[in-house]
Amino acid sequence: MKESKRDWLFRVQMSHLEKNEVVYVVGNLPELGAWNHNQAILMSQEHSSRRESPIVFDNSNSSGEFYTEDGQDNAADSAFDDEKEEDGRVFSQKVALPIDADIEFRYFIAVICQSNGAKNSAKTLIIRKWETHMAPRLIRKNTPSNFTEDILPDPDKFGYYNGYYKIERGWLTDETVIQFKLFNNPIKLWKNRLQNRKVHIKMTPVNLVRHNSLELQQFGGDCVDDSLSMDTQDIVDQPAFTSITEIAVMNDEEARFKFQEQFGRPYDEDEFVIFNVAVRYPEMIAYLVDYYVYSSRCYPGEPPNHIGFSYILPSTLQSSVGLLTVPITSTKHRPIGQLTVEYVVIKPIPDYPWDMSISYAKHWEQRWSGLDVGHRGLGTSFKFETKNCANVRENTIASLKTAAYHGADMVEFDVQLSKDHIPVIYHDFYVSISLKRKKQIEAMDMLEIPVKDLTLEQLHLLKDYCYPGDSLGKVLYFVDKAEQGVNRLVYHVAEGREKNPRFFDEDLEDHQPFPTLQTVLQELEQHVGCNIEIKWTMQLKDGTFELNHPFDLNLYLDIILKVVLEYGGDRKIVFSCFNPDICAMIRLKQNKYPVVFLTQGVTLKYPTYHDSRCQTIPMAMRHALAADILGINVHTEDILRDPSQVKLVKDAGLIIFCWGDDNNDKATIQHLKKLGLHAVIYDKIDEYNAKEVKESIFLVNARENQKELIALAQCNQTTQPPMPLNTEKDFYLDRPSTTTSLGKNSSIGGDSIYSVPALKLSTSCERQESIEISEMTKDFSVCANTFGHSMKTKSIPGLVCGQPTVLPEIYGEDEAAKDCL
Numbered sequence: 105m106k107e108s109k110r111d112w113l114f115r116v117q118m119s120h121l122e123k124n125e126v127v128y129v130v131g132n133l134p135e136l137g138a139w140n141h142n143q144a145i146l147m148s149q150e151h152s153s154r155r156e157s158p159i160v161f162d163n164s165n166s167s168g169e170f171y172t173e174d175g176q177d178n179a180a181d182s183a184f185d186d187e188k189e190e191d192g193r194v195f196s197q198k199v200a201l202p203i204d205a206d207i208e209f210r211y212f213i214a215v216i217c218q219s220n221g222a223k224n225s226a227k228t229l230i231i232r233k234w235e236t237h238m239a240p241r242l243i244r245k246n247t248p249s250n251f252t253e254d255i256l257p258d259p260d261k262f263g264y265y266n267g268y269y270k271i272e273r274g275w276l277t278d279e280t281v282i283q284f285k286l287f288n289n290p291i292k293l294w295k296n297r298l299q300n301r302k303v304h305i306k307m308t309p310v311n312l313v314r315h316n317s318l319e320l321q322q323f324g325g326d327c328v329d330d331s332l333s334m335d336t337q338d339i340v341d342q343p344a345f346t347s348i349t350e351i352a353v354m355n356d357e358e359a360r361f362k363f364q365e366q367f368g369r370p371y372d373e374d375e376f377v378i379f380n381v382a383v384r385y386p387e388m389i390a391y392l393v394d395y396y397v398y399s400s401r402c403y404p405g406e407p408p409n410h411i412g413f414s415y416i417l418p419s420t421l422q423s424s425v426g427l428l429t430v431p432i433t434s435t436k437h438r439p440i441g442q443l444t445v446e447y448v449v450i451k452p453i454p455d456y457p458w459d460m461s462i463s464y465a466k467h468w469e470q471r472w473s474g475l476d477v478g479h480r481g482l483g484t485s486f487k488f489e490t491k492n493c494a495n496v497r498e499n500t501i502a503s504l505k506t507a508a509y510h511g512a513d514m515v516e517f518d519v520q521l522s523k524d525h526i527p528v529i530y531h532d533f534y535v536s537i538s539l540k541r542k543k544q545i546e547a548m549d550m551l552e553i554p555v556k557d558l559t560l561e562q563l564h565l566l567k568d569y570c571y572p573g574d575s576l577g578k579v580l581y582f583v584d585k586a587e588q589g590v591n592r593l594v595y596h597v598a599e600g601r602e603k604n605p606r607f608f609d610e611d612l613e614d615h616q617p618f619p620t621l622q623t624v625l626q627e628l629e630q631h632v633g634c635n636i637e638i639k640w641t642m643q644l645k646d647g648t649f650e651l652n653h654p655f656d657l658n659l660y661l662d663i664i665l666k667v668v669l670e671y672g673g674d675r676k677i678v679f680s681c682f683n684p685d686i687c688a689m690i691r692l693k694q695n696k697y698p699v700v701f702l703t704q705g706v707t708l709k710y711p712t713y714h715d716s717r718c719q720t721i722p723m724a725m726r727h728a729l730a731a732d733i734l735g736i737n738v739h740t741e742d743i744l745r746d747p748s749q750v751k752l753v754k755d756a757g758l759i760i761f762c763w764g765d766d767n768n769d770k771a772t773i774q775h776l777k778k779l780g781l782h783a784v785i786y787d788k789i790d791e792y793n794a795k796e797v798k799e800s801i802f803l804v805n806a807r808e809n810q811k812e813l814i815a816l817a818q819c820n821q822t823t824q825p826p827m828p829l830n831t832e833k834d835f836y837l838d839r840p841s842t843t844t845s846l847g848k849n850s851s852i853g854g855d856s857i858y859s860v861p862a863l864k865l866s867t868s869c870e871r872q873e874s875i876e877i878s879e880m881t882k883d884f885s886v887c888a889n890t891f892g893h894s895m896k897t898k899s900i901p902g903l904v905c906g907q908p909t910v911l912p913e914i915y916g917e918d919e920a921a922k923d924c925l
Contacts, residue, residue, distance in 0.1 A: 110203045112243065113251040114147065115196040115259035116211050122363065124215050125232055127195040127262075130460050131209030131240075135201055139459035141212070141229050141277065147195035194259045198251075207243035210235040210460055211262055217278065217346040217384040230348065230382055231274025236463045237265050272466055273732045275695040276452035279346075280386045282421065283688070285446045287376040287716060291395075293432065293441035304396040304408060306368025307379045308333040309347040309389045312418075331413040331435060333394050347389065348382040352730040354717060359726040367396045367408050376716055376723075378730065386449070391416040393443060395432060410435060414443050424449050424657035425685065448685045450692050451658045453665060463695045466734055468759050474777035475801060476784065476793050477635055478507030478515040479763070480531060483787025492768065494788055499529045501627050502614035510790040511798030514633035514676065514783065516763075519621050519664055520640075521655060526560040527621035527664045533639070533651045535566065554651060563618040621664065625671040631803040633676035635761075635785070637702065638664065638690070640683045643714040661689055669694065676802055680737050680761075684717045684724075688731040698734035700761055701727055705742035721749045728758050735759030737785070740766040740776065750779045761785060770794065 114129045121127070130137045130144035137143035201207055212234035218227055235241075241260070250257045263271040284307065291303060350361035351369060354376035361380050371377060383389045392415060396408035414430045425448050432441035481503030483494030496503045504515045518531040534552040555563070619627075621636075628634070638661070641651040668677060679690050682702045690699050703717075703724035704710050712719060717727040724736045735758040743749060743762055753760040759782045766772055767786035774794065776784050786792055797804075 108203045109200045110247075111198055111249045111251075112201050112207075113196060113198045113249075113257060114145075114209070115150075115194055115257055116147065116262050117192055117194050117259040118213075118262050119192065121193070121213065122232075125213050126216060128212050128214055128229075129197060129199075129209055130212065131207055132461070133201065133205060133207060135199055136207070136209055139461045141214070141231060141458075141460055144212070144229075144460075145197050145199060147197040150194045150196055196259075201243070203247075204245050206245050208240040208461075209243070210237075210240050211260070212274075212460065213262075214274075215346065215348060228278040228384070230279050230346070230384075231277060232348075233263075233271045234274060234460060235263055235265065235270060236272045236466065237268060237270045238462065238467065239266065240461075241265055272463065275458065276450065276692045277458070278452065279382045279384050280452070281450040281692060282381045282383070282386065282391075283448045283450065283685070284379040284381070284391070284416075285376070285448075286371065286378075286443075287446075288444075289373045290444045291371060291432075291441065292444075295440050298397065298411065298440070301397050302370045303411075304368040304370050304398075305377075306333055306364055306394045306396070307349060307351075307381065308392045308394070309349060309381055309383055310392050310415075311347075312388055312390055331392075331394070331433075332410060333392060346384045350380045352378045352380065354378075354723055354726040354730070356722075356726070359729040361730060368394060386421070387418055389418055393430075412440050416445075421447060421449055424451075424659075448689070449658070450689045453662050453693050456666070456669070456694075458695055465691065465695055465698050466732075467698065468734060468782070469805075471805065472513075472801065473780070473782055474784065475513040475633075475782065476511060476789060476795070477633075477761070477786070478504070478510075478512035478789045479767075479785050479787050480517055481505075481507045481515055482510075482789060483507075483768075492787070497615055497617060499531055499619075500615050500617060501619050501624065502612070504624060504628055504632075505614065507789050508629060508632040508800070509798070511793045511795045511800070512632065512789050513801045514635050514678070515628070516635040516637060516680075516785050517624065518637045518639050520555055520638075521660055521663060522555065522560045522563055522618075523557055524559040524561075525659075525663050527667050528555070528560065528563065528618045529621060529624055530555055530618055531639070533641070535563075537566065556651075556654065560618070560620070564616070566618075621667050622671050625668070625673075625675070628675075630673065630675050631800045631806070633678070633800070633802060634672075635678050635680055635700075635783075636664075636668065638679065638681040638683075638686055640681060640686055642682055642718075645712040645714050647714070657686070657689070661686065661693060665690065665694055669696065672697070678734070682713070682718065684715060684727045684731070687727070687733055691731050691733050698759075699731075700735045700737045700759065701731070701733060702737045702763070704739045706745070707739055707741050709741065721753065725753055725756055725758060729756065735761070735782070737761035737763055740764035740772070743776070743779070743781075744772075747779055750781065754780060768792065 116127065116129070118127060127147040128141070128144040129147060130139060130141060132139060134143075136145060213232045214229040215232060216227060217230060263269045286305070291305070293299065293301075293303070349364060351364050352359060352361045353369070361378075369377070381389075381391065392413060394410065395412045395414075397411050398408040399406070402408070412432045412434045414432050416428060416430055420426075420428055425446075427444070427446050429442055429444045431439045432443055434440045480498035481494075481500065482496045483498065483503075485493050485496070485498040485503075487493050494503065496506055499517050504517065507515050517529050519527050519529060520533075522528050532555070534554055535558070537551045537553060538549070558566070614627075625634070640657070640660070641649050641653045643649050677697045679687075679697060679699045680702045681687055681690070681699075682704070684701055687699050687701045690697075701717075701724050703719075703721065704713070705719070705721050705724070717723045721736070721738055721742055724738065728734075728736050736753060738749075738753075738760060740762045741764055744766060750760060760780075761783040762776055762781050763785040767776070767784055768788065770792050773784050773786060773792060
């Protein structure tokens with residue numbers, strides 16, 4: 105029997121599109137790409153001349169071409185319309201959809217990456233912006249077609265749904281992003297006439313193959329100045345290759361990435377400027393940097409003088425991060441200065457299947473405020489004053505479980521890689537190993553070895569006494585092979601320096617140091633959130649590094665992220681790192697988990713970092729806005745000195761955590777919560793947690809949500825249609841009421857959010873929360889892996905008076921979660 109179909113016209117109004125950007129619709133069924141962005145449906149711009157001829161998607165057309173009803177191909181002229189963009193343009197597409205299924209869908213904006221002609225290369229999409237509401241747009245099953253020959257449906261507004269505006273930037277699909285950072289006076293010009301002149305700088309990707317063959321041939325070669333960006337020349341309709349270049353400046357007005365001006369941006373010596381370039385084939389792309397200076401006597405509208413240029417070749421960008429110094433060459437090909445730039449290459453996680461079904465990258469519920477986060481689990485174990493130390497070894501399974509038992513909403517722990525690329529939980533970069541001779545009890549030599557230089561097996565062997573000839577002996581090659589009876593025992597660096605071991609728990613498995621990240625995610629109860637701090641060496645202001653790191657940064661992060669993506673499930677997970685580039689990389693490499701930027705701000709307790717984004721809370725905010733991450737995690741010392749910074753961060757639409765030794769005080773913790781901190785990270789949560797009931801907020805919220813939803817379903821009257829459930833109502837903070845210098849009113853992620861009143865049940869409904877409901881909701885730990893996430897609607901026949909009733913289903917396919925319903 106042939107499946108019954110209905111034609112549905114998707115229409116969406118776009119307020120603004122950049123050049124080469126196109127509009128797509130994607131959904132949960134194969135007809136809409138099954139959430140795969142590369143299989144999504146391209147929409148065409150409506151023109152007044154064809155308003156009554158909506159675009160048709162031909163399901164039998166395997167080539168993926170799009171036609172109007174008159175059979176003409178309109179994909180090219182509508183997708184790449186070179187006309188001046190105007191607000192309110194409408195895009196549409198007609199699709200045949202099954203009538204007996206609920207349809208979920210989202211709109212998104214993309215740039216098409218054309219194939220380079222190489223084997224196995226194909227057209228892919230760069231996701232520019234996409235709708236990320238927890239509940240996607242919905243078409244109920246059995247709903248008839250939404251248009252006729254005479255009537256078209258009103259268009260949706262991109263980003264607006266259920267009373268909320270919610271869009272986010274995309275993630276890496278097949279493209280690579282290279283970020284070039286200019287700070288600390290990077291431009292040096294040697295000519296006297298250029299001193300004290302405002303230099304404008306612009307960066308342009310150059311396709312090395314096409315530039316030498318197609319472009320120059322088309323324009324005869326002689327009429328094109330190779331040292332100029334193509335869009336500064338009198339050339340129209342030049343062939344474009346797929347690249348996107350944007351610029352952000354770490355100040356209040358320009359923190360978010362935007363396209364460059366025609367002649368670049370003026371650079372001031374004390375500024376921090378980032379060029380963000382997305383390219384499909386980085387090995388073929390060089391980067392042209394043009395320098396312009398305006399004449400002191402120029403009249404309005406006169407272009408600046410082109411004084412020179414630099415080239416950055418792809419062969420110089422082999423590592424994930426680096427520092428480059430390139431010459432600045434005049435238009436007469438003479439050296440006139442030099443440019444020093446730091447770069448980071450951000451690659452997509454290879455062969456990982458992403459979809460557009462949901463994203464938690466900017467997701468934070470209004471009620472998640474003042475969360476208690478266990479620092480390294482139950483707390484730091486190796487402070488100078490032992491009275492302030494936790495009584496369980498830090499960053500162990502036992503420490504994390506104990507913190508959860510005492511009511512931690514989340515636990516914070518540190519992740520780094522062993523030599524054999526296994527993510528392990530450990531804070532310090534080094535371990536201290538004792539060398540002790542037999543019959544010389546007092547003699548002890550302490551050796552500090554980087555964790556990165558030991559395999560997982562060797563790290564685990566460090567927990568016990570070992571003897572020459574075992575696998576650890578291969579690492580300790582510096583031990584005199586002629587000496588016999590050498591014992592080796594691991595110590596935390598603090599223990600090693602004091603020669604005073606503090607823990608004697610080698611026989612208890614949960615107390616062992618160096619648990620793997622996988623084990624932690626499998627052992628902790630699912631309702632316990634995780635703040636995963638990525639350990640990576642930082643450069644100090646004096647130019648030195650905390651550690652010489654051998655790992656490629658992309659490889660390092662990909663390994664950690666794959667473990668979290670495989671074993672994290674629907675647990676509440678937030679990534680953090682002191683390295684701002686790593687925060688940006690994690691955000692671009694995946695579209696599931698949120699990221700917060702760790703910053704120590706202004707402090708005398710720790711040495712200052714080289715990167716100015718790490719040095720103050722305002723700079724950290726600007727980086728968070730540029731990187732499109734959830735928020736920042738600040739040093740409490742900086743907050744206590746100037747509490748007004750909390751409001752500044754929240755008004756910018758960012759989440760704010762805090763960390764530091766100052767948090768280890770009950771009164772300070774309560775003060776920070778009153779200031780509006782979303783989470784406080786502190787030690788000894790068994791002593792300082794003031795909760796009356798020691799439960800994670802995610803467990804409590806889930807219990808309340810389940811009771812409310814079940815009671816609502818039981819109260820639904822058969823004489824009335826099902827009450828619409830606003831599943832967004834608890835997912836976002838209220839819209840800020842003030843505007844800061846950082847931009848317009850914004851919610852989490854910088855998007856305006858409108859408050860929706862909480863669902864209120866009637867008195868009769870409340871009375872129906874019977875023993876049956878209590879039994880259904882009494883033990884939520886079995887289904888806690890889905891707590892707090894989005895809800896998909898599911899029809900459950902016969903729940904209310906034998907009539908079909910819509911009951912939200914907890915997001916996910918976990919069988920235990922289904923049992924809870």
